[in-house]
Amino acid sequence: MPDEVGVGVVGRDRDQPRLGEDHPLEEPGQEIAAPRTSARADGLPPDAEALRHDDARRLVPDPGQVLEGLEAVRKRPGMYIGDVHDGTGLHHLIWEAVDNAVDEHLAGHCDAVHVTIHSEGSITVIDNGRGIPVGMHEKGVSAAEVVMTQLHAGGKFDSNSYKVSGGLHGVGVSVVNALSSRLEVWVKRGGTEYNIAFANGQKVSELEAVGRVGKANTGTRLHFWPDPRFFDSAKISVRALRHLLRAKAVLCPGLQVSLHDEASGEKLEWCYADGLRDYLTGELGDTAILPD
Ligand code: 0RA
Numbered sequence: 001m002p003d004e005v006g007v008g009v010v011g012r013d014r015d016q017p018r019l020g021e022d023h024p025l026e027e028p029g030q031e032i033a034a035p036r037t038s039a040r041a042d043g044l045p046p047d048a049e050a051l052r053h054d055d056a057r058r059l060v061p062d063p064g065q066v067l068e069g070l071e072a073v074r075k076r077p078g079m080y081i082g083d084v085h086d087g088t089g090l091h092h093l094i095w096e097a098v099d100n101a102v103d104e105h106l107a108g109h110c111d112a113v114h115v116t117i118h119s120e121g122s123i124t125v126i127d128n129g130r131g132i133p134v135g136m137h138e139k140g141v142s143a144a145e146v147v148m149t150q151l152h153a154g155g156k157f158d159s160n161s162y163k164v165s166g167g168l169h170g171v172g173v174s175v176v177n178a179l180s181s182r183l184e185v186w187v188k189r190g191g192t193e194y195n196i197a198f199a200n201g202q203k204v205s206e207l208e209a210v211g212r213v214g215k216a217n218t219g220t221r222l223h224f225w226p227d228p229r230f231f232d233s234a235k236i237s238v239r240a241l242r243h244l245l246r247a248k249a250v251l252c253p254g255l256q257v258s259l260h261d262e263a264s265g266e267k268l269e270w271c272y273a274d275g276l277r278d279y280l281t282g283e284l285g286d287t288a289i290l291p292d
């Protein structure tokens with residue numbers, strides 16, 4: 001049904017954050033920093049750094065970009081990911097992770113994204129994009145750590161080579177980290193596999209090389225455990241995910257999208273070489289298509 005496809009692309013515009021999403025972790029009387037502002041509403045110095053490309057096209061921290069830490073997300077998750085009560089917020093974590101793969105696809109660097117819902121409720125999203133950048137900057141912070149711990153206040157990266165996919169986004173994959181009790185990141189890039197881990201948004205192990213891979217074997221694996229303290233319902237709707245992932249596949253011709261639900265054993269896969277045309281042809285079956 002065509003309206004099912006819309007599930008993934010029509011959604012609440014996160015440029016219009018929901019207000020008044022009180023959260024149990026929030027302490028009464030605390031000032032809440034407004035998200036996505038170009039100046040810091042929280043009074044902290046605007047010296048947090050994002051990433052930019054340097055002259056040699058390496059990703060380096062960009063002191064010009066205003067970022068917020070993850071505390072704002074943990075205080076008011078609903079403002080960043082939607083309703084935390086009806087399950088849609090939980091799905092937004094997965095969507096945010098998947099959209100990074102879609103961004104890589106749109107940039108011409110990724111043709112597969114695999115989502116696994118593990119039986120105990122954690123989620124793995126694997127893509128074969130370029131891999132989250134792993135370069136270090138002089139303060140000893142890796143680019144991967146910046147990506148996972150800094151909230152991008154006004155769009156992901158200003159680099160011309162990296163665009164935001166769905167229009168719903170802009171805060172980035174760091175919200176997944178902010179709202180997960182644990183997050184493990186595995187990056188394959190430049191012939192090396194790296195790992196870095198976080199708990200409750202805080203780094204618990206440094207980015208380190210954990211193995212060698214072929215140079216052309218690149219990509220990112222995110223394994224995260226959504227923190228049940230942030231979500232009233234820990235139940236992931238496989239049906240909703242199915243619709244979203246199929247919509248992503250329809251809208252990204254050539255992108256192979258798969259979903260593995262470990263609890264039921266169900267494995268689904270979508271790839272529409274010719275996008276919407278293939279999808280509609282499949283839906284219409286034998287119905288005559290005019291003009292021919
Ligand atoms: C920042 C910059 C670039 C890629 C990514 C982040 C990236 C993030 C995620 C999250 C999941 N999968 C991802 N894949 C890529 C651009 C990298 C470059 O210029 O080489």
